[in-house]
Amino acid sequence: MPKKTPGQYFLSKGISPSQLADRLELLYPLEREVLLARASGETLRAIGGRLDLTPEGVRQVEIRALKKLREEDNTAQIQGRRFRLAVEQRLGVPLEKAVEELPEPQPMLVLAYARGESLADLAPSLGLSIIEATVLRDQAVACLLGEDRGSRAGKWAELKAAVAAALIESPLTYDDLEARFPMSRRRLMKLMQELVNEGRAELSDEYPFRFLGVKPAQQALE
Structure with a gap:
């Protein structure tokens, strides 16, 4: 056998x-x-x-x-609940009320984030690539948390886009990624988890495990 x-x-x-x-x-x-x-x-x-x-x-x-x-401990859901609590404590209104001031389609993206949902299914239904949806979502999240637009949230989105692009070029292990994108292992794990949840990266089934890039649907058809 x-x-x-x-x-x-x-x-x-x-x-x-x-x-x-x-x-x-x-x-x-x-x-x-x-x-x-x-x-x-x-x-x-x-x-x-x-x-x-x-x-x-x-x-x-x-x-x-x-x-x-x-264990069914969904990190994205925990992160979403913490985000909702932080916004509601800061603004004093339910998150659903707070997002009413945001331009479309940011309210839908923010509420999906608060529920811990992936953008992989939502983005195409809004006519957006996953990268476009991620940038819009992160800008809205930064705004609701009182951060300057394009600061930490924008840099995080840019970093994820760079890592996703590198993975499309070649599969990379955690060690490869740390060498190419210097950051703590904890931060790198968070970034890779988000990319996998968003459908922008996959994990190989052989050890040593490598992350594989996933081309956006539009690029894959070209």
Whole structure:
């Protein structure tokens, strides 16, 4: 019987590529080492011998790590709720009221952000590319939070666009991305999570994991 690839291992455990991208770096070092070793086909006994653990101990670490990867803690939804709370505390009105002053289509983009929804489906329905929708959304978010337009939100959108363009040229690992776009691993993980959620990047199914670029629909047809 053919040996499973790391991607097949994770899929067989109910872990999607997006979950893996979001959560792998959140595991403890031991959990990550055990999980990647199991995904590469190592036996419980072999891993235990290397890490000075019993096979049952390795199995328990594997179970614990897989449970963490499966948790339905949607980071985008948490971020959206925090954004809503920050705006409503600042302006003293519900977010739905606050967005009424924004030009179209920003209200829809902001409310989708507050719900933790991806722009991958919404942007085309508004006649926008994902990059255009992201820039408009980030400008509106910055405005509602009292930040100057084109400041942090604008720079973040520009950085994401640059990373998305680099991924279309060639697949890149986390280490490759850190070398090309110097930033903390935590910030890089947040950026890549947003790109995957927005449909602008995908994760390969083989270890070492690489991010792949996704061309916008219009470019793909050219």
